[in-house]
Amino acid sequence: MEDILEPWVVGVDLGGTKIELGLIDPQNKIIAREKIPTNPDDGPESAVDRIAGVVNTFKKNIPDGQKIEALGICCPGPLDHEAGVLINPTNLPKFFNVPLRQMLSDRLDLPVTMEHDAKASALGEFHFGAGRNETSMVFMVIGTGVGAAIIMNGELVRGVKNFAGEVGHVTIDRNGEPCFCGSRGCLDTFTSGPWLARRYQRLLKENNQTVDDTISGQDVALRAKDGDPLALRIITEAGEAIGIAVATMAMILDIELFVFGGSVSKCGDLLLDPARLTVPKYSFRTVGPRVRLMVSELGNDGPILGCGWQARQKIK
Numbered sequence: 001m002e003d004i005l006e007p008w009v010v011g012v013d014l015g016g017t018k019i020e021l022g023l024i025d026p027q028n029k030i031i032a033r034e035k036i037p038t039n040p041d042d043g044p045e046s047a048v049d050r051i052a053g054v055v056n057t058f059k060k061n062i063p064d065g066q067k068i069e070a071l072g073i074c075c076p077g078p079l080d081h082e083a084g085v086l087i088n089p090t091n092l093p094k095f096f097n098v099p100l101r102q103m104l105s106d107r108l109d110l111p112v113t114m115e116h117d118a119k120a121s122a123l124g125e126f127h128f129g130a131g132r133n134e135t136s137m138v139f140m141v142i143g144t145g146v147g148a149a150i151i152m153n154g155e156l157v158r159g160v161k162n163f164a165g166e167v168g169h170v171t172i173d174r175n176g177e178p179c180f181c182g183s184r185g186c187l188d189t190f191t192s193g194p195w196l197a198r199r200y201q202r203l204l205k206e207n208n209q210t211v212d213d214t215i216s217g218q219d220v221a222l223r224a225k226d227g228d229p230l231a232l233r234i235i236t237e238a239g240e241a242i243g244i245a246v247a248t249m250a251m252i253l254d255i256e257l258f259v260f261g262g263s264v265s266k267c268g269d270l271l272l273d274p275a276r277l278t279v280p281k282y283s284f285r286t287v288g289p290r291v292r293l294m295v296s297e298l299g300n301d302g303p304i305l306g307c308g309w310q311a312r313q314k315i316k
């Protein structure tokens with residue numbers, strides 16, 4: 001395959017507030033990019049129109065005789081990647097049961113693939129980032145929510161209904177906080193942005209300090225970085241919860257590399273060091289020491305490159 005040039009493709013990361021697009025050249029570099037608002041209230045037709053507009057402007061970057069050959073898009077779940085249909089993404093109510101892949105394909109006259117955003121990020125990271133020399137990897141997103149995508153022997157593990165990887169709602173403490181999912185003590189209740197804020201505010205109150213209701217998970221992370229001891233305690237507890245979840249996954253899957261993305265993961269070692277110390281306590285001595293935790297290498301480029309990779313598979 002070495003002498004065959006890879007095709008030009010476009011990767012699109014559609015989120016609740018913004019759509020990020022990247023033009024990917026035959027060497028897998030994003031050579032043009034654009035960010036536009038999702039404007040979810042305008043509905044999917046508007047989004048498709050505006051995506052098509054950006055794809056058109058990308059064409060000026062392509063040498064004569066070559067063209068964009070496919071597009072890959074990723075979106076918040078749940079979605080049906082085979083049918084190319086968004087099911088009921090909570091932050092995109094006008095996109096419920098929308099056949100977005102077909103709409104884009106018709107509008108652009110191109111083959112289009114569609115993937116869950118965490119899985120697309122995992123594919124990007126696996127092929128072009130932290131996982132590029134690995135056979136298996138788990139990608140964990142820690143932000144407003146917590147989720148994971150599992151790549152085993154080069155393939156995404158999807159499960160029967162494409163739900164594999166819902167690690168945010170595995171139980172870390174069965175006597176823990178009630179979670180919105182109906183369970184208790186889920187990983188989410190320790191590490192998601194909203195829970196970091198909630199736990200920190202509670203700790204402030206317990207310590208008779210001024211409680212600021214507007215504080216976000218990101219603020220907690222920033223304060224921890226600045227050495228605020230209470231914020232540091234919350235981030236450490238979050239890291240320990242991650243360590244327990246990683247130990248569990250490592251024992252079940254025998255995967256060594258765990259890569260972290262999402263806003264909370266920007267805490268870096270502040271979050272991952274407590275997790276690294278915790279993993280061996282909850283796993284076999286033959287498993288724990290092999291486990292590596294690291295922050296995403298690609299950041300926001302991960303989903304775009306993952307979508308591009310997947311789009312190419314469709315036309316190969």
Ligand SMILES: [Zn+2]
Nearest residue numbers: 169179181186
């Ligand atoms: Zn839960």
